[in-house]
Amino acid sequence: VLTCRSRRGVCAKCYGRDLGRGHMVNIGEAIGVIAAQSIGEPGTQLTMRTFHIGGTASRAVEQAELVSQIGGVVAFKNMHHVENAEGIKIVMNRNAEIVTLDEQDFSKHLDGVKLGSKNISVEMSASGEIVVRDKGEIIHKAKIRERERFKVNYGAQILVNEWSALDPGTILADWDAYTIPIVAEVGGTIKYGDVEEGVTMQEKVDPVTGKSSKVIVHSTGALQLNPRVSVKGERGKTMKLPDSEIFARYSLPVGSIITVEDGDGIKAGTIVGKIPRETSKTKDITGGLPRVAELFEVRKPKEPAIISEIDGRVSFGKELKGKRRVIVTPEYGEPQEYLVPKSKHIIVHEGDYVQAGERLMEGTIVPNDILSVLGVKELAKFLVNEIQEVYRLQGVKINDKHIEVIVRQMLRRVMITASGDSKFMIGEQVEWWVFEDERDRLMAERSEFMADGGTFAEAPKPPAAEPLLLGVTKASLSTESFISAASFQETTKVLTNAAMAGKLDELKGLKENVIMGRLISAGTGISEDMAE
Template sequence: FWIVLTSDAILRFVYTTPKGEKKRETWRLEYGARIYVRDGQEIKKGELIADWDVYSIPIICEKKGRIKYQDLKENRTYVVEQISSGNLEKRVLPHRGRENPRLDVVNDKGKIIATYPLPADTVILVEDGQEVSEGDVIAKIPKEEIKTKDITGGLPRVEELFEARHPENSAVLAEIDGIIKIETKEDKTTETPKTEVIVKIVNPKATKEVKIPPNRILLVYDGDKVEAGEPLTDGVIDPHKYLEIRGPHHLQEFYLNEIQQVYRLQGVHINDKHIEIIIRQMLSFVRITDPGLPPKPKDNKKFYEFIYGEIVPKRLFEEEVEKINKEKKLLRKEGKHKEAEEICPPKAEPVLLGISTVALWSESFLSAASFQETSRVLAEAAVEGRIDNLTGLKENVIIGRLIPSGTGFYREEGLSLFFTKEPQEKLF
């Protein structure tokens, strides 16, 4: 078998349905998972593909050598306990001060070739001076809480994702691609000296330093290669931070995998397109980072004036940018290059909103009022004198009109009515 040494490994496999359709499923593998199949191998129903320990996070040795204890002192930084099975185990104690318990791997010459920090409650599985090889589990970090792997335990996670909430104790994410370099520094500003763990991500273009909060479990080690968005510590990934680092495309894949995983554990099959529609709506707004400088209104042409930090529908933003760029090209054709150069289209960044917020922020006040807070939505629409152009599905269903879709549907946007005395060619 093969051992996964990254926290964002993905296993994809393609299968054919009885109807002959090809479908794809994706599974996210935990750090330390064992894979029993090769890349491109054909598998049968019921065959074991991979497994992992759901109760603890393993610390896996990546170098061949000999174990050397560092700052590991019995009854001070670790204690020997008897567990229910009758066996003895070494458990790291919560520690403060200058001591930094860790396991070093040294070669034949005594040179340190790998270092593995040990957070509190870690169970040490090797002895001082023991020979180890690549892939050996040298310690295990128990997970604080094991979420129930049933539909009732998974639904709160789905709700958390759909409402785009900031999770508590979220994981620290790598902001750039690079190689990990772990450093420890002493904080002497407090009465009791504390040891700070700083993770440096180094690549040829930049170096990023990340300070690890106390009592957090590191999932990476010295010399590891990481990609932007990969978690460096334990915890749930914050989707807002993930969007900021990886962008909307990778966030859509992350959301789809996280939500599908909850249902697949119970054998519930949901087509990806249903979840993809919801994710698209959650990313249908943008935040203005630069209002730009729109052209001056003329000939009944009006341009929307954005405000810095304003959250607007993505459709409105794209339409305004297109209008401004067209006006800029028109001015250049007319030879007004100075006026064209003064015009600057706005800039924006994608923003993630929960499904409840997206529904209330709909451009149609009828659609928003049909969801929740009906009195407030209708009162605000009346005070602001808003007009509903009935361009969506919900608002047309509410008032009993045909929905704007199908072969007979045409867009009224951009159409204008004009009269002419000249005879026109008959179309029908």
């Protein structure tokens, strides 16, 4: 539905089946009305249902482990881990994966390779190939059939060994579902920095367990303070992370709990702090419906996240006015810098590889950021996914095409970025087909002009535009028809603007025809009317 190029409505081929009747959709079917009803109706049901439950909290059960359903040979992909004091592997990067490979395929390809041998190393490359090295030299490469693939959370404990064979039902890794750990990558002695009781830290006692914990709090008068935990070596100098020049300092965002004492001796892999996850809060549809409204109205979320605009490696620069500097450096081209407030938790780590559109900090992604970084297709995917997430939580199934119909209307307009020799002004918002017609007209004139021997510099210049994402209210007010817009909201404003611009309403839509008392241009019998 999103990619259909038809100007009025959607063509039947792109829409596909009429889900109410099970056959190809009829020409003239009011799919927009059906879409709105399909999304709105479950919402009314679910808000009522919350009263029937009697206020019991429907907590979202958090997944806290990875279980192999099929079994096979374990391989680690893109994983950087350290062993803690108990000898358990702790994952130290974000985009690590555990892959289970087909056992027969594995033994067929690697028959005769001594996996446990001292000089021989086996690893999985970024492309998914198994690479065998003898004293650093590649002696064998093989593409082995994958059975399963799992994304592993930062700070998870790996409970299996690489290249070992597993039975179905084996637990591969587990983690704490309610907190995000801050893990030390080197051993040494703990030293607090800017952790001052009553200023940046408070001791809080849990009324149930009676345990006290040190919690980092927001301090008003201490803008320059940056609560952190450092790992010191024998001479009191801050340790450096393995194979890098970065110091082992861990910033503690507001709300995090310190799990080590000042002066404690620790080993690599020790958890020095925990950040509570937001997800353990109760979720229900009444909490979910405002989220749906937020997405459809394209409102800025309460806690927006900063996303990376390019692919590249993460590093941290000098701090600036109470903000931390995150630098993303691509393989080729200029690095990008982002400033993140110290009170926010940065979810990327030094040396991590991030892709364009990935979050750098905790928070909700702003749809407009996705549009500018990844484009229309990814934005539409994101919106459909986020809206479905709310309904999925309640076990409601809504077909994607209904949401797509509405997202299509939100993406109808473009904003002119360069006017060229067109009739548009920079910053003007127009329907995409109006822009395309004008651009095609100027392109044709340009070709003609060049064919007649004209120079490139003197040729007519076509306009340029970027896609716009409008909330449903804004999209309804900015339709081509002023009668439809006036009947919706801000009547005087809409009619005044239409009168000043000398607008003409061609009565193409439904609302304006109903208001004027004419036959509407929809309904399943419309094709017969047209034929007559």
